[in-house]
Amino acid sequence: MPFSDATGRRLLGRLREYMAGGGTVQERLDRTVRLIAEELRSDVCSCYVMRAGEVLELFATEGLSQTAVHVTRLRVSEGLVGEIAARARPLNAPNAWDHPSFAYRPETGEDVYASLMGVPMIRGGQVIGVLVVQNRDRRAYQDIEVETLETVAMVLAELLAGTDLIPRDELGPVTGNAVLPFRMEGLALNPGAVIGTAVYHRPKVHIERLISDDPEEELRRLREALKALRQSLDELIQTHVDLSGDYREVLEAYRMFADDAGWVSRISDAIRSGLTAEAAVRKVDDDMKVRLAQASDPYIRERLHDLEDLANRLLLHLTGQGMTSAQGELPEDTILICRSLGPAELLDYPRGFVRGVLMEEGAPTMHAVIVARALDIPVIGRLDGVFSRIAPFDTVALDAGNGQIFVRPSDDLRETFSESVASRQARRQAYLAERDRPFETRDGVPVRILMNAGLLMDMGHLEDTGAMGVGLYRTELPFMARPSLPDVATQTVLYQKIRDQAAGRPVVFRTLDVGGDKLLPYWSSDGEDNPAMGWRSIRITLDRPAVLRAQVRALLRASAGADLDMMFPMIATVAEFEQARRLLDVEVARERARGGALPSAIRVGTMLEVPALLYQFPELLRKVDFVSVGSNDLLQFLFATDRGNPRVSSRYDTVSVPVLRLLRQVREQCDAAGKPVTVCGEMAGRPLEAMTLIGLGFRSLSMAAPGIGPVKHMLRSMDFGEVKRYVNALVESSDPNPRRALRAFARDHGIKID
Template sequence: MIPGRSAIAPKGILSRLRSVMAADATAETRLQLVTNIVATDMVAEVCSIYIMRAGEVLELFATKGLKLDAVHLTRLRVGEGVVGAIAASGRPMNLSEAKDHPSYVYRPETGEEDYHSMMGVPLLRMGRVLGVLVIQNKTQRHYTEEEVETLQTVAMIIGELVGSGELINKEETLPTDGIAMLPLRLEGSALNAGIGMGAAILHEARVVITRFVAEDPETELERLRNALSEMHGALDDMLQSSESLDDEHRDILETYRMFAEDAGWLGRIREAIKTGLTAEAAVQKVHDDTEARMAQVQDPYLRERVNDLQDLANRLLQHLVGVEKLSPEDIPEHAVLVAKNMGPAELLDYDRTRLRALVLEEGSATSHVAIIARALDIPVVGQVKSALSRIEAGDPIVVDGNNGQIFIRPGEDVLSAFKNSVKARIRQRAAYAALRDKPAVTKDGVVVSLNVNAGLLVDLEHLKEVGADGVGLYRTEIPFMARSDIPGVEAQVSLYQKIMDEAGGKPVVFRTLDAGGDKVLPYWDNHGEENPAMGWRAIRVTLDRPYLLRQQLRGLIRACGGRELNVMFPMVAEVAEFVQARRLLDMEIERESIKGHRLPSRVNVGVMLEVPSLMFQLDSLLEKIDFLSVGSNDLFQFLYAVDRGNPRISGRYDTLSPPMLNALKAVVDKCNKAGVTLSLCGEMGGRPLDAMVLVGLGFRKLSMSASSIGPVKMMIRSLTLSELENFLHTQAGKSRHSLRPVLRQFAKDRDIAL
């Protein structure tokens, strides 16, 4: 701070900004007045405002101190210059010598060569950077934290006014590419399968703030208290009305409800009010600050929790300014919801009987809203860039949740094709449903056991619907990921008992905690591994933290008292790891016996074969286990050293290639010789052609998603296994890249249902 300068009073600068907002002047004049006020109050020789234009270009819109001829002439790309660096990071920058910064660029038309110190903050609105607010001084000074905070408060208000068109003309705002009436196709990530068609509803939970500067902070604090009380009551009502959701999904809403009472979040809002902001402006400022900080965090779970906070901020704003919710009659009968992102409670605000699909600009498979959408069987496509700027309310949309595509204003040919696809899918489902109670048996009498993969209680409902023989893989990590802390033993016992009850006596194979890699738990550090798929994950985590595994095994043993327990250890790379895990299981069985708890009637212990190194110890392993399950996804990935998430190479190799099939055949032969039950759980088992080959290799138990049971069962019932075995024998030793084409032709020639 300049010597002799008193502390900046945010209330003073805010009150002068309020007078500018009330002035009867053009947008350009208002913007210029803002720079004058900020420069004067911040004791800066320069104050400049840059606005984001099309193509991620920052244009100088107003300045006090630089040459006025530079206005609308000086432009910087995002990432170019200090101003561009601020826009790229979304964070403030405080420099005593701007020229020393590596991003510094000199623009002679501005006349800024005389200035040394510089502070800039982004203009944020709805998590987007709309521009940059900058002050400069000739002296080399380091601006204080208080000055940075004050400039951020001013920037928040300017960002709101710029976004609403108060400070710049509407025609000067960012053009929206792709509006008009032309058809448009956008790509994203498939977060929940299915096809949905309907009219677009734009989820604009954003509340327009019209009052920024408070007249009486105590009055604003009282308004905040009242709004919080109303919001908490509304959230409690929502929890009571969501009794149809199972415990895991209610846990998500309970965790969300706890966010609403976070002391740190509420404390920052109260402090912002004390600086002179209204309650609603304080709520928005605190959220913008949080979102800007979290933009730098890579952890997907933590990033998704920001969406929950955005949801809460919007709800609190609605209670503060009295915004009414969208009424049911305003929602078309067939609606597609489009949002940047949303919290789980926001999705439940809509009439779920009318929602046909959900489109998100952000979102991930682990986001709470995606988990709830899956429970409601709503197709979801996420990571759709610029969806809100390219879609208008009422636009007809087709959402292809199977392939991660959305079609906006589709032509009649596209619409007709999807309608036919939906009709064909309905007919197929009817045909699959007719097979529900029939066995998966080949024409020559070979029975194959078809099981489902599950990870939530809601998945167990499909067990009866599709006529599966049991649960071949229950992913126990998903309930762990849905909670904000580690579930205790009793919570796990309750969950596993419900799973066994829902299975109705059919076998369930519980895979122990397979966290790490792309499955991040919120309550431990991921350490930012460069190659997480091959890093600290699955059994490596639970052997390093045995209390996690012991608690889980204890919960499984108690839950299966009097019933058969099937437990499987994932990502085992050597027999020694299995021996160590089995020792922990035996310790827990002995512990439960001493305590007098009822033990399972039988305990079957197995291993997932995912790491190729274990194939070279199979003989030793098979002596110690009751069953083996091939995890085809990871085994294929590691066998070929191919990152399945890398689009440049993910399709380069094929599961029906000779190396993969030779490896699987070797496993079949060893298990048959040792008398050990063998199964496969992975995407390979759920694709009819791949499943056909697996049966031909000798697999008699497959586990897959519930939706794949029908197609695979239909394939098996149309197959003569002896013909396939003979054909595969003729292909042994072939050096083709893949056997897929010849196998598809084999199936076509024999009318095998694929």
């Protein structure tokens, strides 16, 4: 008799009885594998559980030798069982012995079994075991059999989660000494410094019922919960209408996920297999976590947080808990502790109560971090074990600028930290007081200080900082915050808004710079061994000229009647610049032919990021209107050092003698050709480095908004003539530690670099 949906539902019904019965976990597992083997007409059913050190241990079996139980172990990626765990995907092998990953374990007595089907047991997005069936004859298992085994594996995962067989859940009791102070380090995602009280973010919803006899009733409950979910999201977005521009677009894109037909269809299919609506949502959520977490595209992996947030919200509506858990009594200085956040979850909390966020996961471009920037909430991510080390209501001092937190700080440390926070506030006030003063040195030498931006909301910092314009507008960030490629009309409106908010100040638009660590969700990627030096930036848009032409067309239309400054990123050869310039010329001719208004002037430059361009520099300078030194990429390529890798990023210094000589040479060649040059990136935004760059002769620096105040403070305290003489002498020296020498010089001459 062929396997059917009815067979699967009967199996789940019997499994529910087995799980409700008495006995130890081992006894229930033994009964369960016998039941699965019987219902799936398999000669073998085995359950492997993940143990410490990523080892899968045979925990129960029907068909293999019982003496192998708790003896046979396979590492993740070892054998077919290890392959299933490593890939977190089912495996259907009609002849297991021919599979390249097969590993023979003689103690199991599996010599007589040919075919194998296995599925991962997933909970919380992590593989906690593997469920396997085997048969003597060679056979390809049906899709419905694979799907049924996946559903059974989900139910077993919930059973095991309540035991000591798998690691403690993230929200379990804090282990270790809970009173001693300690420090943790993570990834700075949004700067700021605060002291507050630790509060756990909403815990995962507990599911009471897993199996249902009435799929139609569960589908009805799902439809009602989805309706309530969508309504609550609409109300939430409407409540926060003041979050305009790109931040609002983030929320709108997030809202679209709730209407995703594929997501709803997968949940509905899981319900029809015999699960309750809650269990179906959890199953689909866990499956999506594993699949998206394995994606090579970081942007796609980060959308996992959006889907997880939606799933948890849907579960709250299904269980009748609503969204009340975030609205309870909170300390007014809450430091939120979470594994990850969806973009709307911060908005669930009363405005002003959340002072900081600590995440086990997190990335700079995840939607929750973008919203946190809008709310001015400091965020630190990549804090492994944060739940096991920080207890609710612990005092936490958070220094998000440096990615550090101090848990249960001593009185002395709290006092010092509070003084530091107050000092930072005082410095911010001092920077604000200097906002309207000229950007010039003590001896009257003017320096052009510009701001880097990437979102519409960033433009408000022009007024806050007094910056003279935008030296780098990263056009790719709005592309990354949308679910599809924006058309010409959409881009034109965006660029017009940017120009409007600049209020007459110059804006230099950098064309689309994606690839590497900035892939778009609607562009597929095959994965690259070295994406930072792979198919990225101008290489992509020259290979896909329609994308570059559409962007250029939008920039031309948005700049009609005004000056347009634009530059191409990641140019490695003069020929690449010429090719990109020709595409611009085609669009200019096209606009002129259609009678469209053109910019009053068009200035075209390039980023200097690839060292190869230095050996073509004289030829390049004859073709460009200006140059922008992209210090971040230029220096990492110069030293062959990944600046994002903490093991090697500290092995070179941005003010080492080779760097200073290179930059002085670039400035001298630009001056000789009469072409303006600006230094962009992190180097320009740090006072010591900015002082050094000015001493090398650079008169234009572009930096992130937080760096403008400190750099201006430094600028107005330095004497250009003194700094120039010292820096140029240092360039000619062989000093192994120029940074130390520069610091000593600044201190001796009253230059404010701290």
